[in-house]
């Protein structure tokens with residue numbers, strides 16, 4: 001569904017490329033978490049995927065299309081919820097009347113259900129909603145489009161605690177097998193039990209590209225009282241002991257994405273063979 005080959009990109013031609021020969025393939029039926037430090041290039045990569053920026057070198061194929069061509073047949077099947085957005089001074093109802101027609105698979109019943117779940121006012125002007133309410137509306141609209149590709153940049157920023165849990169519920173409950181969702185986020189706890197695959201960007205490369213199930217079958221995440229021992233691959237002090245990563249002996253562990261991110265981002269060599 002998404003194939004990126006040898007992608008090289010930079011904003012300023014004379015500088016070192018932001019991305020240097022990136023490769024990646026993503027299939028439908030999954031929720032992918034895109035992680036990376038501030039400035040790693042997450043938003044840039046999302047914009048390249050949906051054709052808002054163009055590669056310097058390499059190829060991007062989305063649903064068989066080259067996104068930079070911005071063909072209507074692709075645009076009707078991709079929805080991007082960006083971190084910063086503008087909504088017009090019209091009600092939810094009027095916004096839906098004006099925009100739903102661009103998306104052939106639009107599900108109005110689903111939208112009404114999500115608006116109810118998020119307790120959004122249907123008749124108030126969108127511009128008079130709070131940032132969090134606007135965000136919840138855009139997420140609801142995105143899900144209702146039923147686009148094959150949904151790209152969400154920091155979707156839980158600005159959402160209150162109950163809304164974050166509604167977000168997880170509605171996302172898990174309203175996707176079809178033929179959809180792919182890419183979520184760029186720093187709020188890994190908000191998406192921990194949602195995502196199937198993690199992509200981690202650092203220094204212009206993917207330093208991790210792996211299914212969480214596979215990681216959980218190779219690595220064990222636990223809290224222990226002492227961080228001493230040959231078998232410990234990474235540890236962090238937490239109240240009451242240490243969170244540690246050790247090789248998996250049998251079974252499958254829930255992946256602590258935050259701990260794994262810290263370990264990989266800090267360049268822990270012992271973990272490399274498990275994540276690439």
Ligand SMILES: Nc1ncnc2c1ncn2[C@@H]1O[C@H](COP(=O)(O)OP(=O)(O)OP(=O)(O)O)[C@@H](O)[C@H]1O
Nearest residue numbers: 011012018036037038039040041042043044045186
């Ligand atoms: N329009 C632009 N022109 C020039 N440089 C840009 C532009 N947008 C982003 N950059 C630079 O590209 C790099 C990657 O930015 P990007 O916003 O993609 O990172 P990010 O991983 O999404 O960061 P954050 O986690 O802080 O949102 C940064 O160094 C940023 O300064």
